[in-house]
Amino acid sequence: MALPHLHLISFPLCPFVQRSVILLKHKNVPFELTLLNPQELPDWFLERSPTGKVPLLLVDQDTAVFESAVISEYVDDITPPPMLPTAPLERALERAWIAFVSDLVMAMHRWMTAPTEEAFRTAGDEAAKGLQRLEAQCKAAPCFSGPDLSLLDAALAPVLMRLDLLQDPDGPWQPDDYPLLASWWRHVSSLPEVKESIVEDFRERLVRFLNAQEGFAGPRLAAGLAARGH
């Protein structure tokens, strides 16, 4: 069956879009990618996107699918063999943990943009709690649920990519505290679909984004990232 034309709308640093990119690359699905500047959203995007958020997937340029978890399942559905488990309970658990990781993305975002030291520590603690839960849940290898990449791996990889880049002495990601997640990340970060899921100048853009944040966290994390160089 011929695949529809898939056009993914993104912001250059969005961890939710990165899930879709990992999946599309993993499944070798051709797609078009448009990067928008979140500060200057064009009218066509605001008209098409019910939430104003990315990812937005335009299918045959006509139908707009939104919400990253839904986009992932749609892409998985149209590109057999399926990555989402077929047994109802396993499907439910995969979806539940993907939702859990979405909350972790938000805690990480609050941590990266915290205006005060107190907010930085609070968000960092929330993210650390999420990581502890995931560490306890990480029972397979080398991927999260077994030998093969899953939708959950694709959802979690963008979080670890950022936390690993932004290592901070007081931050939530201290690899020695999470041996299973650290080993998971060593494997997943070596996969081409993960390496190629970000823009070329990701690091420089991340530094610019952090420096543009007012208050405590952004400039601190940007300085650490810049100091560690390439």
Ligand SMILES: N[C@@H](CCC(=O)N[C@@H](CS)C(=O)NCC(=O)O)C(=O)O
């Ligand atoms: N629940 C959404 C969250 C997507 C999301 O928050 N995307 C951010 C960029 S990383 C966004 O578009 N933010 C713009 C806004 O909140 O207005 C999903 O999983 O797709």
